[in-house]
Amino acid sequence: MLVAFDFDGTLSDSEMTVLLGEQAGVADEIADITRLAMNDELSYAESLRARAELLEGLPEADVTAALDRVELRPGAADIVAALRAADHRVAVLTGGFERGVERALSAAGVDADVGTVVANRLPSRDGALTGGVEGPLVEGTKDDVLEELATDLGVDETVAVGDGANDLPMLEVAGLAVGYEPKPAVEPLCDAVVDSMADLRALFERRAVL
DSSP, rough: EEEEEBTTTTTTTHHHHHHHHHHTHHHHHHHHOOOHTTTSOOOHHHHHHHHHTTTTTTTHHHHHHHHTOOOOOOTHHHHHHHHHTOEEEEEEEEEEEEEHHHHHHHHOOOOTTOOEEEEOOEEEEEEEEEOBBBBBBBOOHHHHHHHHHHHHHTOOOOEEEEESGGHHHHHHHSSSSESSSTTTTTGGGGHHHHHOOOOHHHHHHHHOOO
């Protein structure tokens, strides 16, 4: 089985662009754009580019300071470890950024399978962010990535866990679609809804995932 998690708002209660925005003094503007995107009122690609543009010129030292604050939710590491122990494949599919995901997983002492952290990047030049964004989930969608990973890994059963509008594509194609404190536009598409990692673990146990 392949279990794919969104990151910001799901595995983590952080929002990476907001943390970066705090360092750049534009957190409120970024939070407003993020809210529109997560409620499906603005395309994710458009919102991500707009947020990245607000971060232009942010020094790399400030980027590192922001991403060092990214943490997994309490209980998230235990669920990832339990899934791995049960021989399931674990993926992280996020419009957020590789460095933040990898830092948070490493700090919690867990990891996803090699090649299954699919995230974006904020390019820099001369020690500061360029204001651009690149990666497979700027224009790409999580349904395509989930299906490609399942094929590559030889897995037939899939579970997706997410909260925002950019998670809708993977929730729609997964065998089990779980909303983690989902936004109003997302909840109707979910097979189940949870609001804590304890609830998620209980759901996985009921559904014989764990």
